[in-house]
Amino acid sequence: MKTIRSRRWAFGVSVLIQAVSLPALAALGSDLNSVQADQLHMKGMLHTTVASAYTVHEIQTPSGTVVREYATPAGKVFAVAWSGPRMPDLRQTLGAYFAEYTQAPRPLHPDHAHFEVADSGFVLQSAGHMRAYSGRAYIPQLVPQNVAVTDIK
Amino acid sequence: MRRLIALAPISVLMMIAACGGGGGSSDLGGGGTGGSGSNVAPVTVDSGPNGNSVNTPFVSVTVCSPSSPTTCETVDHIEVDTGSFGLRIIASVLPSTFVLPAETDTNNDAIYECAVFGDGYSWGSVHMANVQIAGETASNIPVQIIGDAASGTPPSSCSSMGSVNENTVGTFGANGIIGVGPFVGDGQIYYSCPDGVCGEISPTAEVANPVASFAADNNGVILELPKVPTDGSATVAGSLVFGIGTESNNGLSTATIYTLDANTGTLTITYNSTAYDMSFLDSGSNAFYLVDNSIPQCSGFYCPASTLALMATITGANGTSNTVGFNIANAEALFSADPSGTAFNNLGAPNTFGTFIDFGLPFFYGLNVYTAIDGATTPGGTGPYVAF
Secondary structure (H helix, E strand, C coil): CHHHHHHHHHHHHHHHHCCECCCCECCCCCECCCEEHHHHHHCCEEEEEECCCCEEEEEECCCCCEEEEEECCCCEEEEEEEEECCCCCHHHHHHHHHHHHHCCCCCCCCCCCEEEEECCCCEEEEEEECCEEEEEEECHHHCCCCCCHHHCC | CCCCCCCCCCCCCCCCCCCCCCCCCCCCCCCCCCCCCCCEEEEEECCCCCCCCCCCEEEEEEEEECCEEEEEEEEEEEEEECCCEEEEEEHHHCCCCCCCCECECCCCCEEEEEEEECCEEEEEEEEEEEEEECCEEEEEEEEEEECCHHHCCCCHHHHCCCCCECCCHHHHCCCEEEEECCCCECCCEEEECHHHCCEEECCCCCCECHHHHECCCCCEEEEEECCCCCCCECCEEEEEEECCCCCCCCCCCCCCEEECCCCCCCEEEEECCEEEEEEEECCCCCCEEECCCCCCEECCEECCCCCEEEEEEEECCCCCEEEEEEEECCHHHHHHHCCCCCECCCCEEECCCCCCCEECHHHHCCEEEEEECECCEECCEEECEEEC
């Protein structure tokens, strides 16, 4: 048990050591090297973590909300996730997919704490309440084969 | 209208199902209907103004103009939400002749609010009102009037925070919402729009939980709902009781207190051996929202082949922990067997995001669920906490 824990701990350290600050960011579905628009738009602090299957670009916004953008090794943003006291700028974060988000059908029995888009080419899951929002969006076709969707959070 | 049956508040004793005992029934005790009193507002669960609400509790609220206190309007089907803070009313349900004074900023410009929910945002003006519910009054507090003509089109920074502007009864699902959760201020985004250009501001007073502004009974609320049958109920009559331990009808009795995170109002719910520390109880959620991909889904809800008896452990920030049992039935079967049903204690749904558990209104049936406001003094200690 101890061995397993320490191995996990060591893996975590190795990932962190590779953390570098890269200014490159982009909206869902677009290329990583195109803009640093998201970070600038959100006036956020950027922290990039490199893992084997993808890189995570984490923006800490002034409100305390954290936005994570997941990019493939080829530099394509395949997923975004957010959590914190203020909903992030989803027009910026979702890019071309924002229109699909706003035009998605409403649920038959809605409530104010949940909303989901589950199209073949675009998935968005939003949940939470005042002071604590969270959600994620991803493009199923772009998610690398060795990445579990549950890792996007 | 159903006459409220006067019952002495029934103490709620959590039945802790032993592991492996095949528990999991939703027999968590009994919720009263609160009886009557100046601190008791009748609550109804029904299909709502759009006819498609399930597990949504409503109350009537009266708003009066602080500058003309006898000029009042009473609005029914205001959703009771322990997951938000403050009173919001859809402008179209108020007569156009009924005008509340605007809240203004230091430049005397009107203040507008972007209220963000998990499923959308609501844009509207902030006005001052005397808010009356049961025999309680919150005098001269900011409330949001959603979708009023004066507010116009939301600025891009507001509409970027949600899918749609829920600015009508049709899109909002209620005539309004009263946030009576464990905090006072709503933490939302406010604007003034001089010369038609909207910019963010920090208002002197946010739209806030009206309970905190009551002269008495201002430390929290109790949502008391009776049990409902396993095949659902067309309507449910319960009570929203104001104050905790301030009157003869709102004592804590044997309720167990689970304190909440002081920033987020969350607690920990452990399900399938995973502890989710951003979890919460929310009267504004219409199902048990779980993280469990093993249960078949349909229509956004869970639809298991047969009813599942499940267990979860609720743990407060104070370390208090208890295991509760609950059932998840097939949602489509429930809806088709009882098309007029609006109250189901066994409705479950996937929280697909998967980082927290949300026990919505099904959890509240048959219980008295206390919500104590952040910083408020109660006989059980200082808020924020929930107790049941």
